[in-house]
Amino acid sequence: MPEPERIAAAPAEVPSRTPEEAALVAVQAALADRQGVLGVARAMSHFGEHSLGWMAVAATGALASPRRRREWVTAGVGAFLAHAAAVVIKRVVRRTRPAHPAIAVNVGTPSRLSFPSAHATSTTAAAILLGRVTGAPLPALLVPPMALSRMVLGVHYPSDVAAGVLVGALVAKGTEAVSVRLDRRNRGDR
Template sequence: MTDTLRGEDAALVAVQSTLAGRPGVLPGARALSHFGEHSAGWIAVSILGALLQPKRRQVWLTAGAGAFLAHAAAVVIKRVVKRQRPHHPSIAVNVATPSRLSFPSAHATSTTAAAILLGRASGLPLPWLLVPPMALSRLVLGVHYPTDVLTGVAVGAVVAKTVEAVPDRKETGA
């Protein structure tokens, strides 16, 4: 067996060697990791929005529920796929993780769902502002392969669109 870098391992090392040494990048990536853990940060934001805008409570709480459901979907997929996290000796793991399972990134999944749904609640272009930093942070931290992150974004988008459709059905009586 050889330790030659190939494919996604090489991509992770390239991302880490380009970004991880820059000032503030690792602390920022770790902060995003802690904020997104188990979708807790997104749930907190949605609760705060519901408290600050009681007339729009439902849309804010829907965003929190969507983030949590996206996280749950990622956990179920992880347990089915059972892909192990990156472990090549050239990849620096810069944060602790709750499991050894990697595919898909639950952080990317819940952040994408939260960004879409909170964007709807706030009227801001949150997917463009929130998803890229969270996705990139997972690579900088060395805890996910690029395909874990891309799949997480896709799953999060599907969950958000599904959650968005539920209130629409209630409003139309369908």
């Protein structure tokens, strides 16, 4: 009896990658397997969720330093406003999160929307405003790791985090300007 003819299965086609997807794959290949990187990235993700970690830091500072309360409160308000701005922009732009099969998603997210990264946005605003209160170079210390963590976790494209940093910086500048203006008005300055 002749053997039945076997038809070779066609190899599954892997979708081509956009430059941003390729960048995510490269970031994950370089960093995600290193000892502790995913754990740290996940911890940063949870800390930055809805800007709650930054607001807690600002509230603690406001309670501990009554003389600088306005600046600490400004930092918390700025972090919250930056997060809110990111959420509004996400709902307008409606870009979905990375979904290429080569990109590992290493954390849960509250929505499927990606642009801009709310974590990068609120962290940038908080870092700028908290840096002004403390005198520490917090933007240089905090923003790059948070932005990179969003890519290591596979939940944002590079342009999402870049836009988040820009929006966060703008919100910080506007929040600080309003805070200074209100403080001057409350003191009777013009």
